Amino acid sequence: MCRPGVPDVGTSGRDIAYGRRRGRVERMERTELGKPGGGDRVGGTSARPAPSTALPSFAYTEADEEKRRGVRRMKTTATGLLLLVALVFVLATWAKNAGLGAWAGYVAAAAEAGMVGALADWFAVTALFRHPLGIPIPHTAIIPNKKDQLGASLGSFVGENFLSGDVVRLRLRAVGIGSRLGAWLAEPAHADRVTAELSTALRGALTVLRDSDVQAVVGEAITRRAEAAEIAPGIGKTLQKVVADGAHHRAVDLICTRAHDWLILHSDSVMDAVEGGAPGWTPRFVDRKVGERVYKELVRFVTEMRDMPGHPARGAIDRFLGDFAADLQSDTDTRARVERMKSELLSRSEVQDVIASAWSSVRAMIISAAEDDRSELRMRARASLLSLGSRLATDSRLQAKVDGWVEEAAVYVVTTYRGEITSLISETVASWDAEHTSRKIEAHIGRDLQFIRINGTVVGALAGLLIYTVAHALGA
Incomplete structure (x- = not known):
């Protein structure tokens, strides 16, 4: 992140050193807070606040840090290209004023336009994540300042375009869940797997119940x-x-x-x-x-x-x-x-005891049948699954019924709980720390954004050369 008053044109050695020192200081603080008696100093000149119990909005992983190092390298490349264009502009201007040839004017015009394009794209890219040069220019630091609005817009976008009943229905209809499920269940190995999973779930449910x-x-x-x-x-x-x-x-x-x-x-x-x-x-x-x-x-x-x-x-x-x-x-x-x-x-208590003990007998019988691979319960369940799979794979009417049930259930869920789903997105984004959000987004897309700066330099130079050439030709 950029400090107020420090230009953010690329990543300078001073910025990198500052980041390293800041990381060392943060690690030292965490170490001190982890020691017995760490935290507030008693008798000292200052008191350190207790660490916050709130968890970070999301983890800034080592993979994110590696991407961030890639962003720094691309910043260095884009800034180096800007400095190169500026040096070319200075030399071409000197050559033009010294009368070394008409070529100098073309080179100077291209270099000048390249500088303008590079600076304009640097401003645009930087304005997404922070205030350029630390100056609070309006409509800059867009992601930190507009994070909550972006989350709300993202939630609305998802709700309107992905959680629509028609969209869900058409997508599920294209998938053909009934026929796929039938073909999958018709395989004996899959039926065995489902039977085993159902038996495990049944045993777990009976174990949890008191x-x-x-x-x-x-x-x-x-x-x-x-x-x-x-x-x-x-x-x-x-x-x-x-x-x-x-x-x-x-x-x-x-x-x-x-x-x-x-x-x-x-x-x-x-x-x-x-x-x-x-x-x-x-x-x-x-x-x-x-x-x-x-x-x-x-x-x-x-x-x-x-x-x-x-x-x-x-x-x-x-x-x-x-x-x-x-x-x-x-x-x-x-x-x-x-x-x-x-x-x-x-x-009579004897009768009530018999009634109550009936559950224990039934429970023991079901658990025993669920654990036995060759029990009548599991064999019947497996046979039923195979029969259902065969019917689903061949019976178009049954496929249509299953597809209709799935579609209606999915449409009911997305239409009934669309507000909760979209609010989950917007509230999650709102809970993120603005600085961490900006850093994470920049780590993931910053490298491509630096290519925009490079492209802006090249395109600006070409455009300046073209404009100068046309103007020179018309003026001649």
Whole structure:
């Protein structure tokens, strides 16, 4: 950067030395601030301010510094050419005044115009980044002074020309995302890659989620859904269909078989229970006879129920179940009792624990399937991706649908959030430091701008030579 009052025609040795000294001073200051007790001097003549916690707007990298050195070299070349033209002008003017020949006038005119062109282009190039010669001439130091306006203009330009719905739609339509995506997914290696990435994302999502939070949500959702739905009519319809189809007969057969086996195995227990319920004044041998008789009748009854499909007790069970199914659907008291039982059952801690633990089981199952390359989950996902890719690659209607979805989504994003996107550009540029911005831009485009100075010198010299020649010819 140029210091006030110092001409910025090229890069002089004094400017370079000043920059080096300034860099050394800044490094020394950073070193002092990094030492224990560095910063404000206690008892000294001055106090150093605390370092700012604000981060620089952007990093001035070593690559930028290398480009800046290239700019300095081109400045030296352009300034050297200006000095050469000035020297030619002085010598040609002397030769012209000394009468050494008519050629001297042509050379002097060309050199004079070359100096004018070089100085004019130097002024124009310098005015972009700083005040020429440190003089605050209006409309100079354009980039530092107009940085915020340039950022706002850049944001508006991007919003109007790049974030337009028509532009985005036409560009995406030309890309043909549907067909390209289909051809890409149709490759088995790509399908495997997408499946692996989806599995990783799924495992990551399940790992991030806290089990307690998910269990609470799942438990509340299941409980709320169960409490909101009346279950008695549904149970009644199911039971009615079971009875009508005779599907309950197997359950009755199983109960009768198990009851018979239990009676045979626990005969003493049954007779002891009957004897224990007899009056105390009856003789014990009478109680024993009664117990044996009751036991035998129970065994006979259960055996007949087991072996006779048309046993009256089986018919009574059928009628009972049919009536109960009808009551579950139409009887108000029965339905209310079932709902109370349901509420009591759901409110029990054991049931809530089972509901909450369901998430842990599901989570473990999903993670295990996602980690296993040969699991049914991953194989089905891979097959679905391959099928989708094949369809997308060949089905023009599906391609058009996918392209339409992508276009609508992209257009919605750019039209809805265009203000936020453009404000991001303008606010980012506004947050940049003016001096750093000017230096970085100059490092990237300054070399080409110095070519403008060189071209201005050459073009000015040619134009001056042409004008002098024409004027001399007309004057002759």
